[in-house]
Amino acid sequence: MNRMRNPPAFGRRRVFSSCPYLAVKITPAIPAVAGILFFFVMGTLLRTSFSDPGVLPRATPDEAADLERQIDIANGTSSGGYRPPPRTKEVIINGQTVKLKYCFTCKIFRPPRASHCSLCDNCVERFDHHCPWVGNCVGKRNYRFFYMFILSLSFLTVFIFAFVLTHVILRSQQTGFLNALKDSPASVLEAVVCFFSVWSIVGLSGFHTYLISSNQTTNEDIKGSWSNKRGKENYNPYSYGNIFTNCCVALCGPISPSLIDRRGYIQPDTPQPAAPSNSITMYGATQSQSDMCDQDQCIQSTKFVLQAAATPLLQSEPSLTSDELHLPGKPGLGTPCASLTLGPPTPPASMPNLAEAALADMMPRKDEHMGHQFLTPDEAPSPPRLLAAGSPLAHSRTMHVLGLASQDSLHEDSVRGLVKLSSV
């Protein structure tokens, strides 16, 4: 009665003996349910991994220029040497003051609850966390799939754990404990894996159940944004008041469609020179450049860069280069540059932006610094953003250029153009 039916091979019988054993001994529903749960887990996992978490597309050059202008107006035109305060906006939501931060990579003010993921290099709405197991950010659009994944996975692990134990116990009633273990060595491994998984996955599910019922994100919980410890009047302005509504909204609420085009080809952006702070007419005039063909744009923008390199810009080189050197490691910088063929633009994901937070701190200082150096009217009409790539170019530090270029698609044309020029 202990023998398996039609054991196909010696090895297979030894290893996968739980399912047939239990199917015969107890009920075939057990492997059936396990199979269903398994497919559900895989389905939700794939859905979480491959759906857009709610990525906010980057601002168009016009928008970015407009925002910069407004920020400059708000801060007042500053003379060189004075660094304006970091760019934040405050807004009152449901009686709580919330700070909106400016994202230097995406060039937008982030909506509340959004955050920039350094691994994906995107701002994500209602950012929960970046899950390495799933290989994707968990945000507004895929949070429910993630939750269903961990919930079903916890059921699956508990289920498997329970029945592996059952299998070993039933066997050991007949042949003794050690023999039972010898007969099905996989059971030991399964039991160990499931034991640790149960603790971690079930714990995670419990944690996310709490987050859903209080309508918080992992990010907010970790920072303690809405905890009572910060003050008696601190409460979560996004919560709907009761647990049921919070759960329903998180799990069954409307899903907004994706804002990004994941299948489109990347078009080279026309580099728009940023408008000087004061005049709109200047901005209008530079629009005509957008009609030039790509080749001309490359050459035009690299001309700006080279002109800028010839101006007193060069005096500030040492500080700039030291800034460049301090830019967070980008450990991948060496290899991608070495192997980079300068045809297609490098997608940002291939350059691990591991220290994005540090970068975000560095960038404002660098941008402001450069902004004040170069936005005086008498300087060569060099767009400050192109200069971010431009000044290292002046030292023919193409490695840094390529590193910076890949962060901002605006730079790509100028980089390509410059390399074409330099190769002549």
Place this chain on the structure above:
Amino acid sequence: MSPQVHNLQELRRSASLATKVFIQRDYSDGTICQFQTKFPPELDSRIERQLFEETVKTLNGFYAEAEKIGGSSYLEGCLACATAYFIFLCMETHYEKVLKKISRYIQEQNEKIFAPRGLLLTDPVERGMRVIEISIYEDRCSSGSSSGGGGGAGAR
């Protein structure tokens, strides 16, 4: 201002883009999609405040409808979950339906109200729901010297 109704293609051919105004999001109600109804000074001479505010308020109303949580949205969510989201191969979500309504509304507004005043609204969905972009066109001078990026505005 010419009293005739320009159609949009004519507008693009005969006018050149002067500048763009961006209406930012209004987060005072939380994370739902709402746009600020504050009247931008650049539009002062181009359009009546009333018309502009009405347009933005209608758009806000549409977005509120799209994101409304209630019985029908829960039902849709549960049905989708029960069918493992395969149902969205056959039908579109409520949100997508409302977005289509919005783009029809914007098209209509452009034709009736904005184009005759030399303005063009861009659907926020093309700008990642961050801004309502209003392009301001100026009539080309008769010498036709400017190279006119009329078509460039919406496409960016």
